[in-house]
Amino acid sequence: MIELSKVSKSFNSAVKAVDNIDLKVNNGEIFGFLGPNGAGKTTTIKMVTGILAPDNGSILIDGLDITKDPLKAKKQFGFVPDSPNMFLRLKGFEYLNFMSDIYDVPTKERKEKIEMLSNRFEMTKALGDQIQSYSHGMRQKIIIMGVLIHNPSVWIMDEPMTGLDPRAAFTLKEMMREHADKGNTVFFSTHVLDVAEKICDRVAVINKGKLLFCGKLGEMKAHFKVQGESLEKIFLDMTEHE
Amino acid sequence: MNKKLLILTMALMKNGFSLPKEKSKKIKQILLFVVLALSLLPMAYGIITFLRITYNGLATVGEEGVLLSLGIAISAFVIFFFGLFYTMNTFYFSDDVENLLPLPIKSSHILGAKFIIVTIFEYLTGCLIFLPILIVYGVKSGAGVLYYVYALLIFLTLPVIPIVLDAVLVMIIMRFTNLAKNKDAFRTISAVIAIIFGVGVSTMSQRFVLNQGAGQTQLGNNSLVAITSNIFPASKLGALGLINHGSPSGLVYTGLFIVVSLLGFYLFLLLGNKLYFKGVTGVSVSSSSKKQISSEQLSRKSIRSTVIKSYVLKELRILFRTPAFFINCILMNFIWPIIILIPLFTQPKSRNGIGAIIGLLQKEGITGMVFVAFFGAMLFVSSSNGITATSISREGENVFFNKYIPVSYKTQIMAKVIAGVIMGIVGMLSISIVAVIVLKLPLSLMALICVTSLLAILFSNFVGIIIDLFNPKLHWDNEQKAIKQNLNLLLSMAICVAFGGLTIFAVIKLNLNLIQVVVSLVAVYGLLDSLLYLFLKKIGSKMFSKIEY
Structure with a gap:
């Protein structure tokens, strides 16, 4: 579970990148975080994962405060950042082993996990090569595998579908569903409405740092209809800033 | 043109060469330049004095x-x-x-x-x-x-x-x-x-x-x-x-x-x-083998180890495999002994000189000087590889990774220090081997020098990482800039050279014998290292947590 209450963050104290956000992502649900570029999605995710410190408010992950008890809280989640260009000089299996050590995964379990994940993401032939030889999509896959290897209860992903081929995107969506169905939490950002529509149980829409909406997709359509605008129109409005 | x-x-x-956009960082950068320039002033004075004397000497003939x-x-x-x-x-x-x-x-x-x-x-x-x-x-x-x-x-x-x-x-x-x-x-x-x-x-x-x-x-x-x-x-x-x-x-x-x-x-x-x-062209493209790793290979390769060991290994792997890092940080450790060796094998005259040096080294009462000279040299050599002085900078835009993993900043700092210390020791050993073989220094003395010089290596690495934590150069678009255009490396070298010079000067001035030299070096640098360690543990971790890209 992820709980944000009254969270704000500003850079250079002029503009608030995130403005007084309250958000609760429940166990057992896939939660989509929607908004155009520069809306505050990545800043929010960076605060949730402990990369940035919020100016105000509190963030709890499975009940643990990310600012007060950072190490324990960080063990609860796995994070897929928006750029997969990391550790390019490590070989695939070296990266997975490094992540396993960081998250304290026992030898037997990590081997099984590496085999299972590399089969599922069709990466078995790539593990012996350096990550810099991978395509963008393969890099994205190895980062996702590194996150899933320690079996975190909470998944946090920043634009995880970017660069994935249709089959890998399908696999990831399938795995997200399985994870949530086991009573875990999946929180991910996207600006592709289609993805959100297909897999999310609930969504939140953020723009200019403020939360515009939080609820089920059906409710969202109804919500904006009341205000006289179609869903497509709303998203076109949002994305025209890009 | x-x-x-x-x-x-x-x-x-x-x-x-662009200066950072933010005012505070700009000021920090300029301040760094000034400190660096000031630290070079005594050297400039020394050079000019030397040149004046040389000119006078040459003019007479x-x-x-x-x-x-x-x-x-x-x-x-x-x-x-x-x-x-x-x-x-x-x-x-x-x-x-x-x-x-x-x-x-x-x-x-x-x-x-x-x-x-x-x-x-x-x-x-x-x-x-x-x-x-x-x-x-x-x-x-x-x-x-x-x-x-x-x-x-x-x-x-x-x-x-x-x-x-x-x-x-x-x-x-x-x-x-x-x-x-x-x-x-x-x-x-x-x-x-x-x-x-x-x-x-x-x-x-x-x-x-x-x-x-x-x-x-x-x-x-x-x-x-x-x-x-x-x-x-x-x-x-x-x-x-x-x-x-x-x-x-x-x-x-x-x-x-x-x-x-x-x-x-x-x-x-x-x-x-x-x-x-x-x-x-094609330098940035790299090829892959596309070979499947067998289950046995995977079992051999995926063995659990401690966080700190895994982290240090990751640092070293990246240092060795990234050409820009390898040339500047790793190769540096092997260059000094080569520089000592070159004149020996190329100039017949200097072999006589070496004979004289060997003779000098065997003399009673000079071992304290040899000892401190090596100690000072180690301060310089281990700071010149820049491993710790660029360790945060080298993370670049991926510095966020260090912030979301469940590993304390203290552990991460120490892993980076250990990577630097390991390469510092490698550099020290390569010089020691040359010193024992060429300068015929007694093995027991060399061993004592090496053990004591560990404190020097630790010192230079602590200084390096503190400087890099203070103002890391994270904004670079290719790896060589993280090192070549990083003033932190020069600054930490300047500080280590200054400490080395002061230490040698003090030993000469106080005219200490070997035992006194060893005891005072261990006492002074032991204390300095402990203080720097405490600083890193308390304040270094806070500095790391505040670093943002």
């Missing part, structure tokens, strides 16, 4: 021109040596060529712009070595305005020939690495070969010069000029131009020097068009 060439040079320069000719030859050599790294970095590791090729720019402009950037870098080297010589000679000989005009012209042209040699050498070697499958490894290996080749060529020519010079030192009237300038043939013209600035021949020599340099540059453009672009 051609307009497009100027624009391109400016763009590449800006890309490399009518050989004052040697100061200039030697100055030009040595400057050209130093420029050549550093130029190997600069040309390799600017021409091959800056990863910008593939962005430039699709633009409507002539290939000679790309070559020219890169050449100018290296030349500007080298003016800084020239300022440190050549400028003081020019000024001291000018002032002491009471030279007129014309001397300074010639001096300026020669100062500006001097780097051209050495850089042309560097560039041609590097281009020839790099041209053929494209055939290789593993680009990183081949770039690294070819860089190593280029360095060894470069150092070899210059020592050979040095040997040649010294052998010739041995028979002719008594000639007087600046006749040494001709001999010492053999290292870089054209530099002779420069020296003669300056010495004869009073007569028309000075103008001819200076003119010729500039013409020869321009011809060299033209040759570089010609060769560059043939060699450079074929060698550099």
Whole structure:
């Protein structure tokens, strides 16, 4: 579970990148975080994962405060950042082993996990090569595998579908569903409405740092209809800033 | 200068040297420059005093021109040596060529712009070595305005020939690495070969010069000029131009020097068009083996280890596998013993000198001095690899990774320190082996020196990481900038050199014997290291947590 209450963050104290956000992502649900570029999605995710410190408010992950008890809280989640260009000089299996050590995964379990994940993401032939030889999509896959290897209860992903081929995107969506169905939490950002529509149980829409909406997709359509605008129109409005 | 060439040079320069946008970071950067400049002042004073004394000594035998000719030859050599790294970095590791090729720019402009950037870098080297010589000679000989005009012209042209040699050498070697499958490894290996080749060529020519010079030192009237300038043939013209600035021949020599340099540059453009672009394109592409790892292999390779061990291993793997990091951080540890060894094997005369040194080292009462000299040298050597002084900077835009993993900042800092200490020890051992074999230092003494020097290595690594935590250079677009254009490395070296110098000075001043030296070094550096450790544990972790990209 992820709980944000009254969270704000500003850079250079002029503009608030995130403005007084309250958000609760429940166990057992896939939660989509929607908004155009520069809306505050990545800043929010960076605060949730402990990369940035919020100016105000509190963030709890499975009940643990990310600012007060950072190490324990960080063990609860796995994070897929928006750029997969990391550790390019490590070989695939070296990266997975490094992540396993960081998250304290026992030898037997990590081997099984590496085999299972590399089969599922069709990466078995790539593990012996350096990550810099991978395509963008393969890099994205190895980062996702590194996150899933320690079996975190909470998944946090920043634009995880970017660069994935249709089959890998399908696999990831399938795995997200399985994870949530086991009573875990999946929180991910996207600006592709289609993805959100297909897999999310609930969504939140953020723009200019403020939360515009939080609820089920059906409710969202109804919500904006009341205000006289179609869903497509709303998203076109949002994305025209890009 | 051609307009497009100027624009391109400016763009590449800006890309490399821009100050941070935020005011506080800008101030920090400028402050760093000032501290660095101040820390170099005592050295500059020392150099000028040394040059003045040398001039006076040479003037009594009518050989004052040697100061200039030697100055030009040595400057050209130093420029050549550093130029190997600069040309390799600017021409091959800056990863910008593939962005430039699709633009409507002539290939000679790309070559020219890169050449100018290296030349500007080298003016800084020239300022440190050549400028003081020019000024001291000018002032002491009471030279007129014309001397300074010639001096300026020669100062500006001097780097051209050495850089042309560097560039041609590097281009020839790099041209053929494209055939290789593993680009990183081949770039690294070819860089190593280029360095060894470069150092070899210059020592050979040095040997040649010294052998010739041995028979002719008594000639007087600046006749040494001709001999010492053999290292870089054209530099002779420069020296003669300056010495004869009073007569028309000075103008001819200076003119010729500039013409020869321009011809060299033209040759570089010609060769560059043939060699450079074929060698550099595809440098950023790397191939893969696409081999399946068997279940047994996976079992062997996926064994659980502690967080700190895994982290240190990750640091070292990246250092060894990234060519820019390998050349600057890893190779550095093996360069010092080679530099000690070169004169031994190339110059017969210095072997006698070594005999004298060995004799001196065997004397009673000098072991304390040997001890502290090695300790001071280790402070310098282990700071010169820059592993810890750039350890946060090297993370670059991926520094966020360090912040979301469940590993405390203290652990991460210590893992980075350990990686630096390991390579520091490797450097120390390589020097120790040379010292035991060549200088015939007793093994027991060397062992004691090594154990004590661990404190020096620890000290330089603590200093390095504190400086990098204070102001990491995270904004870089290719790996060499994280190190080459990182003032943190220079600052931590300056601090370690200052501490090393102070320590040696104190031991000489207090006239300590071996036991006193060991006890005081252990006490003082043990205390300093403990304080720095506590600082890192308490404040370093906080500094790390506040770092944002």
